[in-house]
Structure formats: structure tokens, C-alpha cells
Amino acid sequence: MKCSEIEAFLIDYFSGELDSMHKTELERHLQECELCRKEAEELKMVWESVVSLPDIQPGADVNRRFYEQLNILKTAEAEAHAEQRAGRILFNQRTIHTCIRTAAVLLIFFAGAVSGYLYNKANIRVSAEITDMQMEIKKLNRLVSLSLLQNSSPSSRLMGVEWIYKLDYIDSTIINALITTLEDDPNVNVRFSALDALSLITFPDIFRIRIIRSLDQQDSPIIQNALIDLILFYGDKRAVDTFKKVLKKDNLDLYIQNKLEAGLAMLQ
Amino acid sequence: MTDKDVMFAVRSGDIDQTGILFERHNIRLFNFFYRLTSDRQTSEDLVQEVFLRLIRFRETYKGNGSFTTWLYTIAHNIYIDNWRKPYIQKEYDCSQEECAVANTVDEMVECNEKSELLERALMKLTNEEREILILSTYQKMKYREIAKIMDCSTGRIKQRAFRAIKKLKAIYLQLTNEAQR
Numbered sequence: 001m002k003c004s005e006i007e008a009f010l011i012d013y014f015s016g017e018l019d020s021m022h023k024t025e026l027e028r029h030l031q032e033c034e035l036c037r038k039e040a041e042e043l044k045m046v047w048e049s050v051v052s053l054p055d056i057q058p059g060a061d062v063n064r065r066f067y068e069q070l071n072i073l074k075t076a077e078a079e080a081h082a083e084q085r086a087g088r089i090l091f092n093q094r095t096i097h098t099c100i101r102t103a104a105v106l107l108i109f110f111a112g113a114v115s116g117y118l119y120n121k122a123n124i125r126v127s128a129e130i131t132d133m134q135m136e137i138k139k140l141n142r143l144v145s146l147s148l149l150q151n152s153s154p155s156s157r158l159m160g161v162e163w164i165y166k167l168d169y170i171d172s173t174i175i176n177a178l179i180t181t182l183e184d185d186p187n188v189n190v191r192f193s194a195l196d197a198l199s200l201i202t203f204p205d206i207f208r209i210r211i212i213r214s215l216d217q218q219d220s221p222i223i224q225n226a227l228i229d230l231i232l233f234y235g236d237k238r239a240v241d242t243f244k245k246v247l248k249k250d251n252l253d254l255y256i257q258n259k260l261e262a263g264l265a266m267l268q
Numbered sequence: 269m270t271d272k273d274v275m276f277a278v279r280s281g282d283i284d285q286t287g288i289l290f291e292r293h294n295i296r297l298f299n300f301f302y303r304l305t306s307d308r309q310t311s312e313d314l315v316q317e318v319f320l321r322l323i324r325f326r327e328t329y330k331g332n333g334s335f336t337t338w339l340y341t342i343a344h345n346i347y348i349d350n351w352r353k354p355y356i357q358k359e360y361d362c363s364q365e366e367c368a369v370a371n372t373v374d375e376m377v378e379c380n381e382k383s384e385l386l387e388r389a390l391m392k393l394t395n396e397e398r399e400i401l402i403l404s405t406y407q408k409m410k411y412r413e414i415a416k417i418m419d420c421s422t423g424r425i426k427q428r429a430f431r432a433i434k435k436l437k438a439i440y441l442q443l444t445n446e447a448q449r
Contacts, residue, residue, distance in 0.1 A: 011430040015404055017411065046437045049386050050405040058298040062312050066290050066319060073323055074283060213320075245313070
């Protein structure tokens with residue numbers, strides 16, 4: 001083994017990942033070459049120092065906070081499941097009523113259609129095609145929104161949020177996409193626009209926790225301001241910890257600081 | 269129960285089991301973040317974030333590879349997210365607890381000084397270099413695991429690790445010389 005080759009093996013040697021053949025070769029070279037030996041010894045000394053850095057104990061508060069958060073999540077998930085179950089029961093009851101009504105409507109429609117069929121065959125075909133097209137457009141709107149929200153251009157992502165207003169219904173995928181935009185989008189205008197849309201939507205409690213937590217991720221006072229308003233509108237006491245955490249930030253805007261303090265007083 | 273078994277239980281909806289994973293891993297995770305940030309409060313917050321994400325994304329857990337690799341992939345992503353945020357890196361405070369094993373006052377002083385110099389030297393590496401070194405030395409992970417966590421080739425990780433240890437040695441020696449003057 002040459003001096004120029006040992007670098008490639010030293011890193012595996014230190015971590016114990018070097019195979020026995022290369023290890024023997026490397027050790028032989030280190031015995032013979034004083035320069036390489038000195039370099040390897042010094043590097044090993046630093047390596048071992050980092051390896052033997054002692055464990056530091058986190059504060060006792062870490063455990064308490066974790067179990068508190070876990071309880072909040074469990075409650076939120078239980079509530080979300082309860083809502084889903086309630087939604088399903090309601091859906092079942094509605095379905096029965098809807099079926100009866102639909103059958104009656106269909107009967108009338110069928111009678112009308114048969115009699116009208118001979119009278120205006122062409123008009124019915126056109127009407128069915130229009131309904132199909134409207135359904136397709138609705139599906140397309142949803143896809144366009146989600147796709148635009150993932151675009152690399154901020155103006156496209158802004159447009160993605162705008163498209164959401166065109167949708168007939170908002171499901172958890174759309175809410176999730178909006179919250180992810182609020183949490184992660186690098187552009188402040190896009191984040192603000194997503195927040196604006198979220199403020200108009202009613203959604204399960206589990207999403208509210210994410211919105212509360214996202215306050216800690218925001219560095220723009222405009223977003224912080226609007227987000228605090230929304231959280232205070234919820235009146236959710238689980239925001240207390242997040243408010244306190246944000247208040248500890250060094251570079252916090254004075255207006256936001258006052259608003260958070262006032263908000264804390266309201267929530268507590 | 270292995271970590272994998274517990275994680276599968278969490279994935280199935282028994283999120284109470286996350287407590288077991290927290291008890292097993294929170295101290296090492298805290299130390300991982302603390303070695304990277306030198307900030308106790310930030311590190312504690314990031315540990316909380318890891319377990320919240322673990323619950324939030326539990327359905328993405330497939331059980332391929334080691335659980336620790338998956339856990340530290342979450343930790344790595346959280347650390348990356350934090351790079352975007354400007355936070356003040358506090359001066360490292362070498363606490364007595366780290367040198368609790370020292371027998372005499374002299375040993376404790378020496379241990380404190382060495383650890384402090386090493387921590388200061390570590391903080392002079394780039395974020396990436398520091399993370400690779402901490403994962404490979406302090407966390408004793410294999411290079412292929414680190415490559416998986418950081419989403420790059422094993423060769424690149426080894427190359428960066430070697431460069432980092434060389435740089436750390438140079439900085440550490442320089443700081444030691446300065447301290448002795």
C-alpha cells in the first residue's frame with residue numbers, strides 16, 4: 001500500500017468497517033511509514049474523542065411535554081374518528097332517504113323522459129353530455145389545484161390556491177395540501193394565500209393542531225399576525241404552549257409580541 | 269418487543285406505543301441535535317418534533333431496513349428544515365454532568381477543557397460535515413446507513429467524513445495551541 005492510498009482506507013479503519021485483508025495491509029504500512037503513522041494516530045485520537053463524547057441528559061420537561069403532546073394527539077384522533085363515524089351514520093340515514101326520493105324522482109323523470117323521448121330525442125342526449133362534462137371539469141379543477149400547489153413557480157402556487165375556491169367540496173387531501181403549503185412554502189405570499197383559504201374552511205380538529213403548530217415555523221410578522229387571529233378565533237387552549245414558545249424568539253416583532261401576550265391572557 | 273414491532277403497532281393506530289420508542293431513543297436523539305446545534309432548548313424542541321412527525325407519518329413506515337435509520341431520516345429532515353430558520357448559535361457551555369466520570373478536580377477541569385475545545389472545533393465544521401461525523405462516530409452508524417439518511421452515495425459520505433475528520437483535527441489542534449498560550 002502506498003502513502004497516497006491510505007486515505008481511502010483510514011475512514012473505514014476508524015469505524016471498524018475495513019475488511020481484514022485491507023486492514024492487514026494498512027497496519028503494515030503504518031508500521032513502516034512514520035509520517036502516515038503520525039497522521040493516522042492524530043486523526044484516530046480526534047475520532048475517538050468524538051466517539052467518547054458523554055451523553056448529556058435532556059431537561060426533565062422533555063418527557064412531560066412529549067406525553068402531553070401524545071395525549072393531545074390521541075384526543076384529536078379520537079375526535080376525528082368519532083366525526084368520521086358520525087358522518088358515516090348520517091350518510092347511511094341520508095342514503096336511505098335519498099334512495100327513496102331518487103327512486104320517486106327517477107320514476108317521474110323516466111315517465112317524462114319516455115314521453116319526451118319521441119318528442120325531443122336530440123335534446124336529452126345533449127343534456128347528458130353537458131352533465132358529464134361538468135363532472136369532468138370538477139375533477140379537473142381539483143387536480144389542477146393540487147398540481148399547481150406543487151409547482152416550482154410561486155405565481156403558479158398562488159394560482160393553485162386560487163383554484164381551490166372553484167371547488168365544490170374540500171376534502172382532507174386539499175386541506176392537507178394547504179397546511180403543507182402554510183408550513184413549508186418558501187414564499188411568504190403563497191403561505192399567506194394558503195392561510196387565507198384555510199381561514200374560510202371548516203375542518204376536523206386534527207388539522208387545527210397542525211395550524212397552531214405552524215405558528216412556530218413562521219418568521220414573517222404578516223403571517224404570524226393573521227395566524228394568531230385565526231388561532232384566537234378557534235379559542236383553542238392548546239395554542240398556549242406554542243404562543244409561549246414563539247414569545248421566546250429573539251427576533252420577534254414587537255407588535256406580534258404584544259399580540260401574543262394579549263392572546264395568551266385570553267386563552268389562559 | 270423490537271423497535272420494528274413497536275412501530276408496526278403505532279402504524280396500526282396504537283399511538284400510545286410511541287411512548288416506548290420515545291423512552292428508548294429520546295436521549296440519543298437529543299444528543300444528536302445538541303451536538304449539531306449546541307443549543308439545549310432547540311434540541312429539546314427538535315426531539316419533540318421527531319416524535320410528532322413519527323406519529324403523523326406513521327403510515328409511511330414500511331419496515332424496510334433498520335428502524336433507527338428511518339428515525340434518523342426524520343431527524344435529518346427536521347434538522348434540514350431548521351437550517352432555513354435563523355437561530356442564534358449559543359456559545360457551548362461545558363456542563364459538569366459531562367465530566368461526572370472524572371475522579372479528581374484536575375481530571376474534571378481537563379475533561380471540561382478537552383470537551384469544550386472539541387465542541388468548539390465541531391461547531392466550526394459545516395453543517396453537513398458535522399452531521400456526518402456525529403452520525404458515524406457518536407451515533408456509531410455505518411456509512412451506508414448515513415448515506416440512506418442523507419440520500420446520497422456511500423462513497424460521498426466516506427469522502428466527506430474523511431475530509432471532516434481532517435478539518436476537525438486541524439481546528440482542534442489550533443484551538444489547543446491557542447488555549448496553551
